[in-house]
Amino acid sequence: MRMTDPNEDMLDDLFAQARRVAPPVSNDLMARVLADARRPEASVEAPGILAGLLDAVGGWFAMGGLATATLAGLWIGVAPPLAFEELTAGLLGDTVTVHLGSASGFADFGELEDG
């Protein structure tokens, strides 16, 4: 015979009471939700930390350029063609290192979650 745990009995009673909670949707909430649905930007991500960071560097377009420049820089750094090395050495005289973002090459924007 299965013994019942009095603590779990209390919890089951609390769960049963919680399941009966059914708040009415206020006119205000419905209006807010439908107003959101009417926004033309409804399919555009709302500004957040990422958008703020992007704005700081000039938006996605600039980020694309930055990413391209970073990747190009990485490639040049890993495998500098001889002619290019001679050219930069001639122009700059020495090695120039530019750090863009974190060690991984990009700023860590954290985890983007879908909900």
Place this chain on the structure above:
Amino acid sequence: MSIAPDPDATIPDEVLLVAFANGDQQAARQLASRLLPRVLAQATRMLCDRTEAEDVAQDAMMRLWKLAPDWRQGEAQVSTWLYRVVANLCTDRLRKRRGGVSLDQVAEPADDTPSVGAQMQTAARMRALSEGLAHLPERQAQAVALRHLEGLSNPEIAEIMDISVRSVESLTARGKRALADIMAGRKAELGYEDD
């Protein structure tokens, strides 16, 4: 508010969502009428705070509107996706809340018209339950809430949380035991001392 009956109750949610994505605002109204009460109820049961629950409900619906143009038909049900979004948004708020639940604007139960004393006791119990959930690991809190507050089956929860049924069973069992231990210390305060 009283919500008008859905004249097209047989139309699947995702069909309405596609219609909305194509500019049909009537589809948005139908979706909101269908989905918002359940979304708000789920958030209220977990958070026990009317303002926070309404904010979560609005946020979840906003995410649905934004996702509409990219909704991949046939991959998931709209209701399943919303359960997941609301559960995530609620556990985010429970995490931030650890250490103290706001005691104002506690959601009141909608059933019957009990005495003021009974209403206060029920509100205190619901608040304590929400506080208890806030002390569980997030995945346990989500599984327990979906199972015991929403009354969903383990396979439904597995789909919502994108885990196996066995994992759901494990999470709900461990979560319920931990929650029972947390709530045990509040038995007398919540009026269960003579039970």
